[in-house]
Amino acid sequence: MSIQSNVEVHTEWGIVSARQAGRNLAKDAGFGNVDQARIATAISELARNIYLYAEKGEIVIQYVEDTESPVSKRGIKIIAKDKGPGISNIRDVMEDGFTTSGGLGAGLPGVKRLMDEFDIHSTAGEGTEITAIKWLR
């Protein structure tokens, strides 16, 4: 059982590979069917955003353990990073329906709802790093 998957995203195939890698890791980690689909979908959204807006970047999927909380938790963490144009209006892009590409604008707000934790750091002109975690229940 691999502990981490790194997928380069610079083609549409990268999107497919990333979400398949995510689904496999999620299954190995013990996630049920629905959470596997949530994780795969979240990865697909993040990978597509990299491909569309930053041209290339990387998706890292790894197991995480939180030993600090009273009950120790295990889960899967997705890190999506690129050195693309960055996002200057983070509040806007987190709104349902906000899109600059004629999409549904469901991607980022969707990822936030699909996962348990969501964190976005972006600097205009430098790039974007998004981290999302799903905990095993």
Add this chain to the structure above:
Amino acid sequence: MRIPILKLHKYLLISVQVELDDQTALQFQEDLLNKIHQEGSIGVVIDLTSVEMIDSYIAKVLGDVVEMSNLMGAKVVLTGIQPAVAITLIDMGIMLNEVPTALDLEQGLEKLQQELEG
């Protein structure tokens, strides 16, 4: 990768059995519209039983193809959407509004018949 489109009388039947990458989805959109035109089909059933994930892009392509088909005069019913897929779509806030759905191919065909006759 091309998704096969079967003809049954005035209907077209599609069972999506492959991983829907962007290119495949777009190709399918085009193929379906051409086939509707060619065959003069009045109804289409797209069965998604084997589809394990629908993200916002694929959802948009599917929603669009339903609308485009309607524009051409063919009714489309989506069938077999898996529980996990339905849950993720709702989590994402994606409503495939006004898209007729049914549990499986058979019921999809029945629904088409009802809609077209009624």
